[in-house]
Amino acid sequence: MVQAGETVLIRGGEYNESPNFNVSGTNGNWITFEVYGTETATIDGTSVGTWGPGIASGVQYLHLKGLHITDFGQNGLTCWGTNQYLKFTELMIYNCGSMGASGFALTEAGGSGLVTDVELNGCTIRNNFIGMKAMDNTIRRLVIRDTTFAYNTGDPASDGIGFEGDNNYITLEGCVSEYNAGDGFDFKGDYITIRRSISRHNERDGIKLWGTNSILENCLSHHNGLLGVVVDHDASVEAYNNTVAYNATAGTNYAMFVAYISDPGGPSSIVLRNNIFVHTDGTILHLGSIETIVEDHNLYYTAASGSNAIDAAYLGQAFTEGQITNGTWTAQSGQGSGSKAGNPLFVNTSNDFHLQSGSPARDTGSSASAPVVDLEGTTRPINVIDMGCYEQ
Numbered sequence: 001m002v003q004a005g006e007t008v009l010i011r012g013g014e015y016n017e018s019p020n021f022n023v024s025g026t027n028g029n030w031i032t033f034e035v036y037g038t039e040t041a042t043i044d045g046t047s048v049g050t051w052g053p054g055i056a057s058g059v060q061y062l063h064l065k066g067l068h069i070t071d072f073g074q075n076g077l078t079c080w081g082t083n084q085y086l087k088f089t090e091l092m093i094y095n096c097g098s099m100g101a102s103g104f105a106l107t108e109a110g111g112s113g114l115v116t117d118v119e120l121n122g123c124t125i126r127n128n129f130i131g132m133k134a135m136d137n138t139i140r141r142l143v144i145r146d147t148t149f150a151y152n153t154g155d156p157a158s159d160g161i162g163f164e165g166d167n168n169y170i171t172l173e174g175c176v177s178e179y180n181a182g183d184g185f186d187f188k189g190d191y192i193t194i195r196r197s198i199s200r201h202n203e204r205d206g207i208k209l210w211g212t213n214s215i216l217e218n219c220l221s222h223h224n225g226l227l228g229v230v231v232d233h234d235a236s237v238e239a240y241n242n243t244v245a246y247n248a249t250a251g252t253n254y255a256m257f258v259a260y261i262s263d264p265g266g267p268s269s270i271v272l273r274n275n276i277f278v279h280t281d282g283t284i285l286h287l288g289s290i291e292t293i294v295e296d297h298n299l300y301y302t303a304a305s306g307s308n309a310i311d312a313a314y315l316g317q318a319f320t321e322g323q324i325t326n327g328t329w330t331a332q333s334g335q336g337s338g339s340k341a342g343n344p345l346f347v348n349t350s351n352d353f354h355l356q357s358g359s360p361a362r363d364t365g366s367s368a369s370a371p372v373v374d375l376e377g378t379t380r381p382i383n384v385i386d387m388g389c390y391e392q
């Protein structure tokens with residue numbers, strides 16, 4: 001029996017089994033299951049059964065590193081509740097969940113108790129029915145770094161990572177969610193921070209932030225089917241140095257929607273600073289029921305003729321790019337300091353959202369609240385702060 005503080009090394013090969021991890025370490029003496037060296041160890045559900053490996057209810061201080069998990073009809077990996085202090089490093093979970101389940105269910109129906117203080121680092125969750133999910137009100141203090149959610153396409157609601165419900169204190173850094181059938185990042189809890197992350201080519205929304213006290217910084221949301229960024233009613237979000245471009249590929253929609261209309265509730269609070277919005281099919285920014293707003297140093301560009309740049313429903317007015325440029329937006333709203341309209345001159349409008357020289361977004365941002373590094377980790381500023389997720 002493995003003891004607290006010990007590491008179990010797993011040799012390469014294919015393991016046709018579904019292990020139940022039911023051992024706990026202690027504070028400072030974690031138990032680690034780690035694939036040996038550069039070998040590849042795959043837990044393969046073929047002819048094993050439907051449920052992939054599980055973290056047993058009550059397990060603490062456990063670290064899984066390097067395992068591949070594939071071909072389970074239910075979840076590839078499941079935490080069964082009342083778990084605290086778990087780490088998952090460089091896992092690859094793929095081709096799981098064909099029965100309507102997930103690659104990684106951080107919590108699952110039938111589990112019991114909160115799952116808290118969890119880290120994912122460098123994992124890949126791809127080609128599952130759903131990517132990663134959690135049940136309502138089951139997660140606290142989760143950090144996900146450098147993890148990719150891709151091609152999870154089981155049905156039209158299959159998110160890359162979707163934590164629908166009241167799951168709080170979650171940070172994503174350096175993550176990518178792409179080519180999923182549903183949303184890229186879908187978080188409906190409070191205290192959510194998404195930084196230096198990319199959501200692209202998902203068939204529904206790029207980034208959903210549904211709760212209060214949330215931060216979106218240095219993110220890139222592009223070529224998603226519906227909205228680039230959605231902030232719900234009763235929410236509060238601060239958004240700094242994001243690039244939101246060429247979303248609504250499935251048909252006319254907004255680039256960003258604040259106080260989402262289909263979920264009635266109280267007004268939302270929003271801070272928008274140093275963001276770039278480019279949009280080709282509809283109005284760029286919808287501001288619904290607003291409690292407080294701070295909007296400055298953003299760049300707006302729409303190639304849709306006749307479209308407005310800002311639909312300020314809370315003022316009962318909409319504003320064109322020209323009305324941002326000529327000061328009408330500022331005069332009516334009291335916002336818009338340093339904001340402008342114009343083509344940001346991306347290097348490539350399909351896949352490279354760095355700014356060409358001469359871009360109106362270069363050296364025209366605000367230093368207030370600007371993140372100290374950009375999406376790629378480049379120290380900000382170079383010369384003066386740029387708008388958008390890249391500093392040059």
Ligand SMILES: [Ca+2]
Nearest residue numbers: 159162183186
């Ligand atoms: Ca969703």
Ligand SMILES: [Ca+2]
Nearest residue numbers: 382384386392
């Ligand atoms: Ca600069």
